[in-house]
Structure formats: structure tokens, C-alpha cells
Amino acid sequence: MKKIDVTEAIFAIKKEKNLTWEAIADAVGMTDVWITSACLGMNSCTEEVAEKLVAFLGLPAEAKSVLMEYPTKTWDEAIPQDPLIYRLYEVVGVYGPTLKEVIQEKFGDGIMSAIDFSMKVDKEENPKGDRVILTMNGKFLPYKSW
Amino acid sequence: MKKIDVTEAIFAIKKEKNLTWEAIADAVGMTDVWITSACLGMNSCTEEVAEKLVAFLGLPAEAKSVLMEYPTKTWDEAIPQDPLIYRLYEVVGVYGPTLKEVIQEKFGDGIMSAIDFSMKVDKEENPKGDRVILTMNGKFLPYKSW
Amino acid sequence: MKKIDVTEAIFAIKKEKNLTWEAIADAVGMTDVWITSACLGMNSCTEEVAEKLVAFLGLPAEAKSVLMEYPTKTWDEAIPQDPLIYRLYEVVGVYGPTLKEVIQEKFGDGIMSAIDFSMKVDKEENPKGDRVILTMNGKFLPYKSW
Amino acid sequence: MKKIDVTEAIFAIKKEKNLTWEAIADAVGMTDVWITSACLGMNSCTEEVAEKLVAFLGLPAEAKSVLMEYPTKTWDEAIPQDPLIYRLYEVVGVYGPTLKEVIQEKFGDGIMSAIDFSMKVDKEENPKGDRVILTMNGKFLPYKSW
Amino acid sequence: MKKIDVTEAIFAIKKEKNLTWEAIADAVGMTDVWITSACLGMNSCTEEVAEKLVAFLGLPAEAKSVLMEYPTKTWDEAIPQDPLIYRLYEVVGVYGPTLKEVIQEKFGDGIMSAIDFSMKVDKEENPKGDRVILTMNGKFLPYKSW
Amino acid sequence: MKKIDVTEAIFAIKKEKNLTWEAIADAVGMTDVWITSACLGMNSCTEEVAEKLVAFLGLPAEAKSVLMEYPTKTWDEAIPQDPLIYRLYEVVGVYGPTLKEVIQEKFGDGIMSAIDFSMKVDKEENPKGDRVILTMNGKFLPYKSW
Amino acid sequence: MKKIDVTEAIFAIKKEKNLTWEAIADAVGMTDVWITSACLGMNSCTEEVAEKLVAFLGLPAEAKSVLMEYPTKTWDEAIPQDPLIYRLYEVVGVYGPTLKEVIQEKFGDGIMSAIDFSMKVDKEENPKGDRVILTMNGKFLPYKSW
Amino acid sequence: MKKIDVTEAIFAIKKEKNLTWEAIADAVGMTDVWITSACLGMNSCTEEVAEKLVAFLGLPAEAKSVLMEYPTKTWDEAIPQDPLIYRLYEVVGVYGPTLKEVIQEKFGDGIMSAIDFSMKVDKEENPKGDRVILTMNGKFLPYKSW
Amino acid sequence: MKKIDVTEAIFAIKKEKNLTWEAIADAVGMTDVWITSACLGMNSCTEEVAEKLVAFLGLPAEAKSVLMEYPTKTWDEAIPQDPLIYRLYEVVGVYGPTLKEVIQEKFGDGIMSAIDFSMKVDKEENPKGDRVILTMNGKFLPYKSW
Amino acid sequence: MKKIDVTEAIFAIKKEKNLTWEAIADAVGMTDVWITSACLGMNSCTEEVAEKLVAFLGLPAEAKSVLMEYPTKTWDEAIPQDPLIYRLYEVVGVYGPTLKEVIQEKFGDGIMSAIDFSMKVDKEENPKGDRVILTMNGKFLPYKSW
Numbered sequence A, B, C, D, E, F, G, H, I, J: 001m002k003k004i005d006v007t008e009a010i011f012a013i014k015k016e017k018n019l020t021w022e023a024i025a026d027a028v029g030m031t032d033v034w035i036t037s038a039c040l041g042m043n044s045c046t047e048e049v050a051e052k053l054v055a056f057l058g059l060p061a062e063a064k065s066v067l068m069e070y071p072t073k074t075w076d077e078a079i080p081q082d083p084l085i086y087r088l089y090e091v092v093g094v095y096g097p098t099l100k101e102v103i104q105e106k107f108g109d110g111i112m113s114a115i116d117f118s119m120k121v122d123k124e125e126n127p128k129g130d131r132v133i134l135t136m137n138g139k140f141l142p143y144k145s146w
Helices: A004-015 A019-030 A032-039 A046-059 A062-070 A083-107 B003-016 B021-028 B031-039 B047-057 B063-068 B081-106 C005-015 C020-027 C032-039 C046-057 C063-068 C083-107 D001-018 D021-028 D032-039 D047-057 D063-068 D083-109 E003-016 E021-026 E032-039 E045-057 E063-068 E084-107 F001-018 F021-028 F034-037 F047-057 F063-068 F083-107 G003-016 G021-026 G032-039 G045-055 G063-068 G083-107 H004-018 H021-028 H032-039 H047-057 H063-068 H083-107 I003-016 I021-028 I030-038 I047-056 I063-068 I083-107 J003-016 J021-028 J034-039 J045-058 J063-068 J083-107
Strands: A108-122 A131-142 B108-125 B133-142 C110-124 C131-142 D110-124 D131-142 E110-124 E131-141 F110-125 F132-140 G110-125 G132-143 H108-125 H131-142 I112-126 I131-143 J110-124 J129-140
Touching: A004 A019, A004 A032, A004 A046, A004 A062, A019 A046, A019 B081, A019 E110, A019 F034, A032 A046, A032 A108, A032 B081, A032 F021, A046 A062, A062 B021, A062 I003, A083 A108, A083 A131, A083 B021, A083 B031, A083 B133, A083 D083, A108 B081, A108 E131, A108 J129, A131 B081, B003 B031, B003 B047, B003 B063, B003 F063, B003 H032, B003 J045, B021 B031, B021 H083, B031 B047, B031 D032, B047 B063, B047 F132, B047 J003, B081 B108, B081 B133, B081 I083, B108 C131, B108 G132, B108 H131, B133 C032, B133 C046, B133 C110, C005 C046, C005 C063, C005 F083, C020 C046, C020 D083, C032 C046, C032 C110, C032 D083, C046 C063, C063 H131, C083 C110, C083 C131, C083 D021, C083 D110, C083 E131, C110 D083, C110 D131, C110 F047, C110 F132, C110 J063, C131 D083, C131 D110, D001 D047, D001 D063, D021 D032, D021 D047, D032 D047, D032 D110, D032 F132, D047 D063, D063 H004, D110 E003, D110 E110, D110 H047, D131 E110, D131 G083, E003 E045, E021 E032, E021 E045, E021 E084, E021 F083, E032 E045, E032 F034, E032 F083, E045 E063, E045 H004, E063 J034, E084 E131, E084 F021, E084 F034, E084 F083, E084 F110, E084 H083, E084 J045, E110 F083, E110 F132, E131 F083, E131 F110, E131 J083, E131 J110, F001 F034, F001 F047, F001 F063, F021 F047, F021 G045, F034 F047, F034 F110, F063 G032, F083 F110, F083 F132, F132 G110, G003 G032, G003 G063, G003 J003, G021 G032, G021 G045, G021 H083, G032 G045, G032 G110, G045 G063, G083 G110, G083 H021, G083 H083, G083 H108, G083 H131, G083 I083, G083 J083, G110 H083, G132 H083, G132 H108, H004 H032, H004 H047, H021 H032, H032 H047, H032 H108, H047 H063, H083 H108, H083 H131, H108 I112, H108 I131, H131 I112, I003 I030, I003 I047, I003 I063, I021 I030, I021 J083, I030 I047, I030 I112, I030 J083, I047 I063, I083 I112, I083 J021, I083 J034, I083 J083, I083 J110, I083 J129, I112 J083, I112 J129, I131 J083, I131 J110, J003 J034, J003 J045, J003 J063, J021 J034, J021 J045, J034 J045, J034 J110, J045 J063
Parallel strands: none
Antiparallel strands: A108 A131, A131 B133, B108 B133, C110 C131, C131 D131, D110 D131, E110 E131, E131 F132, F110 F132, G110 G132, G132 H131, H108 H131, I112 I131, I131 J129, J110 J129
């Protein structure tokens, strides 16, 4: 069993049992964004989380160790195509240098970590059309000189 | 005068007068992220904002209409290289399909707009290292069927 | 069953029963362009449309939920090769900046949505050679400033 | 004087005289989309149109022959980046195979010409947000066999 | 059965029966270049040609409708690698702008159609080495203005 | 003076004197396709041709040796964009493997040379639209084994 | 059986019988470089060589005609990655323009054929480290003018 | 003065004085291939060679230190386009895996160095057409294990 | 059995027996970095090492000769995506020209070999966060002139 | 004055005064690798270091603030070409997955930081050829889960 097989098993069970990512997240005590990324094979679970996930979904026993494996994180498209994902890429293209200016003004020369990092998605109801609130939270890492 | 010339003039004045983007933002009544993007030539100003910006910075008079021009938004690198910007690209690569799952679970089939969109950067002080809080706020657009 | 399997099943039945996209569209109460895109796995059906499509074509029952899944929209070729599709790409290349000028003159700074969007194909008979009339209809989205 | 020089001269005059593409189109008796493309150097003018354009805008005399030159049509970005133009590219990616199905069902094996071709942009007012109506009109060209 | 399956069946039969493309072309009443392209899945046959081809080669009956399907024309390599094909690509690279000059001098602003198009290959015997004579015949399409 | 300078000088004179490539070809005793390629810097002239060309056009004396230099043949676009040139590229993509089959059936394992090679463009008048006849003539080179 | 199948069969037999390319070359009366390229599917054998190869290695009878097929020569990586092959690519990059200068100084305007071409590998023993002597031998082809 | 300026100066003098690379090579006591590469900015000269080159060609004095600078070796085209250079690239593509087999059979697991490396070009006269003999000589470097 | 099969077998056994690369390295008398690269199919084993590895892990007997085969070293992504590997790529991008300056100042014109090369990974414990110490050791190869 | 201008000024002075990077490093109290990267515009100096550098080299006064600017780190070639830099890229390609295995075995799921990072180059004298010892030292960053 590889990570891709576990992912497919999870999608099948999720559809069959009519579960949401939110329900899965609650069952294992993690957030919906993070557990979804782990189910998609992009993060590794601790033993405790893997056990809970296997138990809650009724995955085969060997899935536990697979969920705990450290993933190789890759993606197919250098420039994403699905419109939802492309819009995020466009934001990075259009606003990347802007964010560099603003972040480095506030923090100094350095970057926002994508490793010591978390993210969440909220829904803001709005009569003119609901809004997606996407919040990234990453540690600032200053450049070292030596 | 083209947008690039106005951008260079702004950078020169900003350095000479030792201004911050935050100060410029306050002077024109916009946020720091947005006014930075406009100064970098990635958004167009309303007449009122353009006038305030020209007055506050002491830009040449013709800069006003240039700031009001509708920009062609492009960027040099399909895959960004500067580490601060690359990390954002990496987030889109690693978490793009995760965000698609989570956003579409909460909102239905559609996308987060990158046009009816705003963004802000906050600093969270933390003894283990300050954290960058980056918040995106985009209207949800459901796919139309016809 | 995945979207690709449903697409293949639809093509097989369509050929066997000698159906047209127009006939399928009429049977489910949608336009030919839209239902074709849904059958090709590029749009998700409402439950009602999925049921009608399954019934009309005699698809396996599980196809219904697959047709309702939210698709990941991707394409194989960054630059299309089939001549019919390449010509559309060429139009975007040759006339893209022209359309930007004309649309933004008429509407202000913003874009034509590809999400709140519809499209149709008409045939104009002409003794010198019939003409394809392709009409796109997208909501204008003005850029937000903040 | 090259086409790029004529384009820059036109933009400068258009801004100075506060003209619209529509006004320029009316003055020379062509549509706004076509004359814009010619001013951007993507189509060649007949002698009559070139003369009218030079006269109306007050361009230097040598611009006439430059406007009549047959352009080499190229564009910088294989995948466009400006959001207005990218959305058109996305439509080609998402709906290209759909259009192939629908056009070829209506017309037979062949393509829509991008040479014997015209295009127009209309504005449909709508209380929920105005809509861009983009209409392409191309001759159907059947594949020859031999 | 898909076009690729029909292509493979044709190659197998052609080898087994020791046929040439020329013989196949004669049997169905088309030229060798065109019938080869149809057998490679790059053109669609009329019903009459498809019937003759199935009969002559002894293909399975269902091959007939597959040969009549409208193909999606794609190729694997943006820049061809096989030396015979690369040399043609090189000719386009080296002589493309030359051909544009010469064709447009003779015909006006427009292109040679690749749709209303035919091609043939002749052998010119020559004591210093035989020569390949490749003749393309395409309708001139003038650019429309509007 | 480099080849690009000579090319620009030729274009300026050609426009001023209202010459055609055909007239230039006749003056120097070469074909229009070849002399155009030499004027575009893609082939080197013999001393005799260079002298005739300098004399006929009234080029500066130093242009002679520049026309005789062996060019580095390069082109800007791996995939051409101008529609006239793209159509030729499309022909190579669509018919490349077909030509390989047909040429190698007639000649054996080898290629058509693009070096020991000539090309011409003819105009075939036709009431349904004139036709471009493009003829390539290249030496067949058999693969050597050793 | 396709060329790839014959290649795999040859590698299996070569390993099992502990043969060298040199021994195979001697058995069929060709050089090691050429017969290796034919075994890798990059050149076609004459009937005589194919028969000898089948006999010497004990390949299945149908391999003979496959070895005689004219190959489509392609490679996976536009820029090779294996260090042995990359170094050759690097030589072409670093010394390509140098070789153009030197070859054209000695021979005139033209190229070294890669078709009427042979190559050999020799080993020069050297106490400081043996040396690879790679010799290419290609016919000079002068550019034709017409 | 940068390497590119020295290269241009050398080309100008070489043309004016009607020198060959061979004559330059003889004057400085190096081979024609190597000195050409140094003149093109792809190798650094020792002080002695740089002095001789400056003296022989009458280059400005500061050219000496520039010729001695260690070059950054880069090239413009990942896939070369000039036919002479492309043929070498094609040889690497077609015969790369063959050379890997043959070299590693003779030498063991390792590569031919492109650094401890030399190359020469010879002309073999031949009534059927002269032949280019290109000889590469590189040290074999075995892979280390540790 | 191919290298990929041996790699998969090793990973399965390593997981089942709960082994570390360090333990495998000790068992065969090589370093952990090198034996990992050999197990991943990127280096060839000597007979002695291959025997020890087969014996220690209980691999099938035929794995021995496969481990001894000379690998073709390739990787999937020209620009790596997994964050751990990308950071190394980023170091090469950001510091490549710096390393060229510093290495060539210390050693002269030449390169660090990647063939006569070894590498090790150490862990430096640190209360602020442990540190990875990655040491590369490559022979300096001076450029030859000739 | 931009970073590129300061870099060029530094190179000119360094050559004129015959300085080494090591001497510059000693003068400002940083390591040679780091100060070289700062002089190449890839790192920002503290005020103290910038002052020392300006004083030691005799740079114009305005260089100080330029050296203190936060750089945008980019490089020209996605795949480096200069052999010294390419070999480092090759190491990342060949050994990237190996390093991932070994580092993550020693440290857990995470990466080596390229921001909290230093690097040095040592020379190991060796009668068989001196060796480059390149040592990277980066903080291990464990992936966060949330």
C-alpha cells in the first residue's frame, strides 16, 4: 500500500459514508485543512493521528504506517490549471513583490516559513456573495549572515 | 512617463524621505498592501488616491494619470525564485488540492475570486520567533450552468 | 467509476444510439455546449440533470454521483495542437491585448469572468461558406481596491 | 518608423486628446475591435483607412505606410498572465474539446477560421453586474481530402 | 476500438501482406500521402473510403466507423526529434520569415491554409543522389478586416 | 555592420524604391526565395551575388563582405506564432510521421536534406481562391551503417 | 514484437551469456558503436546483419524483420541528465560556436552530416588515467544556393 | 572591457587583416580549436598566451587581463538551432545511450571528462565529398564509492 | 528484475525489519549516503558490496547482478518540488556564482568534480534547533588547454 | 545606484587593487562565501559591514545604503550551464532523494533551512589532486501539523 492507495481508499469511504473533511478533522482532533492535506498524501501523521484516522474511517490496518510515512511533496503542474488553484497562483504572481515589500518592511530581511506554517479557511457570509477567508500563519525566518 | 518610471520615482523618494509603505498608505487612506501594489504598477488608482499620492510624495504632475492607467499585470518568472515569493508558490503547489477540497466542501462548486479580493499582512509577536499572518479575502464565485 | 469512465461510457452510448449533443442537451434541459462540457468531465451536474442524463442515456446508476462531483479542470497542452482548438488560442494571442483595451474602455478596470460565464455556438449559413458564430457571455468583475 | 513607434504615437495622442477607441473607429469607418488591433500593430490597414487614421489623429505622414505594412503577429507569453487575457486562455483550455465536439457536430470535420474572422464586444447592462458579450464570427473550413 | 487500435491493426496487416502505402492508396482511390495520414489517425475517411479500406485490408468491421471519426490532431514533440521530421521543422525555422515575405508579396496579407490543403511526395532520380520533391498546395486566405 | 544592419538597410531601400523581392532576385540572378533568405541574413552570398546586390540596391560598400559572411541560423520561437508560419509548423506536426512513412517507402531509410535543398513558391490562380504552391526539393541522404 | 521488445530481449541474452558489445559486433561484422545503436533501436539493420544477429544471439525469428524496420529516432530528455551523456551535451554547448568557426574555416559554409556519419570509441591507456578517444566522421555538406 | 568586447575586437581585426583561426593558433602556440574557444570567451588564457595574442593581433593592452579571466560558460539555446551545431546535438540525442554502453563496457562505471578534455577538427579529402573528422579526447573518470 | 524492482524490494524489507540506512551501511561497510544512493539505483555496487547487501537484507539472488549494473542517472523534475530537495536547488541558484568566485579564487580555473566525489550528513545538536551539516568533498579538476 | 552597479564597481576595484575575496572578508569581519554573496547582490549587509566595505574598497558613499537593501534573489538559468555550477545542480539531481532519506532518518519529517544557513569552502591538499570541501550548515525545520 502506498500513499496514493490510502488516498483513494479514503475518498471511497468518505463518499460512501457521506463524510465531510470537517467531520474527519473533528474525529482525529486536527483541523480540516491539515487532515485533508495528510489524506491527500502531502503530510505525515503522528502515530496517534494515524490510529484515529484508521479507526474512524475503517481503513485497512496497514494504512496506519503508510499515513505515518514522510511524503515526497510534488505536484503535476508548474502552472496550475484548475481555476480555483490558478487564482491562488495568480495572486502570488500579481502580489508576490508587494508581499515581499510589506513583509520585509514589518519584519526585516527574511521570509515567511512554509514549513513552520499553518493555514485555515473560513466562510464569511455576505448578502452580496459569501467570501472565502484564507489565513496563512508562518514563522518569520530572518536571513543569517556569517 | 510609464508605470515603471513612476515606480522608480516612488522608490527613490521613499528612500530619500525614509518613508514606509505604511506611512504612504495612511497618507492616501488605503491599506499598505494595496497601495504598495499600486506603486509597483499592479493596480490602478482612483483619481482621488492618485492625487493624494502625487501630493504626499511630491511626484511630477503627470504621474497622476499614469497611476490611474489600467495596468497589464505580468510577472517575469513562471516559477518564482526569490525565497520569500517561492515559499508562497510552494504553498500553492503543496496545498492547492487541499484548499480545493476544503473550500468546495464549505461553499460548493466554484472558486475564490482574485479580482473581488483583498489581502493583509499582520505581525504576531512570539517569543519563539514572530509570525507572519497573511489573510486573503475573496468573493466566492459559483460556477454557472446554462 | 471516475469522471473519465463516465465520459467513455457516454461516448460509447452516443455512438451506438447515434445521438447528437443537441439531442442530449434537449433531453436534460441544458444547452449543447454546457452538457457537452459536463459529459467531458469539465463541469458538475446538479442532481436533477445527472438523473435525467443517466436515465436518458441508460448509464449505470453510480454514474449519477460521479456526474455531480466537482471536477478538477485541467488540460494536457499548454499550447493546444488540434487545429480547431489552436485557432482559438491564436485568437487569444493575436487579439488578447485588443480585447483588454476594448473591454476596459467599455467597462472600466476589471475582467470578464470565466466562472459566471456561458457560451454558445451558432451556425450562420452563407453561400460563400457557412460561418461559426461563437458567443461568450461573462459577468464583468471590477478590480477591488482596499 | 516601425509599427511599435506608430502604436506608441497613437497611445500618446489618444491620451492627450482624450479619445476612445470607439471614436477612432467611427472616424475611420471600422469597428472598435478591428481598429484597436490595427493600432496595436496586429493588422494591416488599407490605404484608405490608413489615410483617415493619420488625418484624424494627426500622425506623422510616414505612419501611413507603416500602418499598411503586413504585420508579423507574435505575443510574448505562451500562457498569458494578465487576468483579463488569462481568463480567455482558460476558456480555451476548459472548453476547447467541448467546442470541437459541438462545432464539428454542427458543421462536419473542419475548423473555424481565425483569418476569415471578425469579433465584437458588447455590453449587456444587468442589475446584478453588467455582462461582457464577446462574439466571434469565423468561416467554417472543412478539411480537404485528396 | 480507437483510432490507435486501427492504426496498429493496419501496420500489422501491411507488414504481413507486404503492402505499400502506394498500393493501399490505389486500392481506395486516394493519394499515398493522404491515406497514410488517415491510417495514422490524422484525418477522417468518408464512408466510401473507409469501406474500401476495411475491405482491401481485411480490417474488423467496426474499424469502418472509427476511420470515419473526426480525429483530434496532436503530436508528442513540440520540437520534433526524428531527423527526417526535424529537417522539416528546421526548414520552417530557417525559411519561415522568408516564406512570409515571398508569399505575401505574391498574394497580399494573408496565409496559406493548412486545412484546404494537400501535399505530395515525388522522387526525382539523379545520378548525384535522388531528390525528394515535396509539394504543398494550400488555399490562400486573405485577412479580413471589419 | 552586422547582418541585421544590412537587413534593415535592404528593407529601407526596398520600401523607398518600391522594389519587390522578385525584382531583386532578377537583378542578381537568383530565385526570390533564396535571395530573400540571404537578405534576411539566413544564407551567405557568393562574392558575385553580393556585388550585384550592393550595386543594384545601392548598399554601402562594406555590406558586401557582410553578405558573404556565413550566418548563424537561429529563430526566436521554438513554436512559431505568426499565423502564416505557424500553419507550416502545424503541417510538420500533423503530417511529419506521414511524410516519414511515404518518403522512406519511396527512398529507403534516410532523410531529405535541408542543406542540399531548394524551395520555391508559385501562385495558382483559382476562381474559388488562389492557391499557394510551395515546392521543396532536397537531396535524399541514406543512413550510413559502419 | 516492437523494437523495444527486441532491445529488451538482447539485453537479457547479453547478460545471461555474458557477452560484450564488441563480441556482438565481431559476430555480425559491424563496429561496436553501430551495432549497439541498432540493438538500442536507433538504426535499422540490413537483412544480412539482422540474420546474423538473430542467429548469434538466438533471438526469436520475428526479431529479424523488426531489426530491419526503419526506426523513429527520439530521446526522452531535451537536456540529458546522465552525467556521461550530459558531458557530451555540455561540449556541444561550450564548443558549438567554436566548432562552427573552425569547421567552416576549413570547409566553407555548410555542416557536418549526422546521417552520412560514423563514430568510434577508443581507449588510450595513460598512467595518469586512461583517456576516451571519441572520433566522429561526417560528410561535409555545403549549403546550396539557388 | 569585458570578454564580449574582446571577442568583438578580435573578430573585427581578424576580418580586417584577413586572418584565419589557424594562423592565430600558430602565432600563440595553441591549437585552432582551443584558441578559437578562448577568443569566443569560453576559455581563459595563461598570461603567456594572452600576451602573444594581444601582440599578434594588436589588441588594446587591457585585453590581456580580460583574456586571462575565468569565464562563465553559458549558451543561449538549450536546444541549438544553427544546423551545424544542431547536428552535434542530434548525435548526442541519437547516440548518447549507445556511447554510454560502449564507453562503460571499455572503461567501467564512469564518464568522459569535459574538463580534462581536448578536441580537434581534421579534413579528410574524399572525391565523394570531403569529410569532417572531429576527435574528442577526455580523461575517463570512474565513479567513486565511499 | 530491474533497478526499480530492487529498490522497491529494499524499501519493503527495510520497513518490515524496521532497519535504518545507517544499519544497512554498517552491514555492508559503506557510508549511509552512498549505500542509500545505491539502493535508490543511483550508483553501482562492487560485487562484494552487492553480495553483502543481498545477504544482509535477504534479497533474491538475482538482485546481486542488478545492484552491480551501471545505472542511468536521471531525475524527474528539472526544478525539484519536494521542499527538502528544493532548498538545495535554491542554494545552488542563490550561491552558485558565489561558489564559483570562491572556489576559483582558491584553486584556479576549473570545477569541483561530481564524479570523484563523496558526501556526508551530520547532525549537530543545538538547543535552538538541531542543525544539518552537509559536507561535499570533490576533486578539483583544472581546465585543460591544448 | 542599484545593486548591479555596486557589484560592477566592486569587481573593478577588486581587479585594480588585486584583492581577493578572502582579503575583503577579513577586512569586514565576515567569511569569504558570505561577503562574496553580498558583493554579488545576493545578501544584504548590516550597516556596520556596509560601512567597512565602503571604506575598505573606497566605494562611493551611496553604495552603503545599496549594500543594505534587501535583495530580490533570482538567477538566470533554471538549469545552470557553467560547468562548476552545473555539477552542483547534478549533485542535487542525483543525490536529492538520497539526502531526503538520510536527513529525514536522522532528524524526522522536515527540511534543512536555506535561510538559517551558512556555507564554507575549504581546500584539502592532496597529491592526487587537491579537493574542494564544501560544507553547508542549515537549521533543521520540522514540519508543523495543526
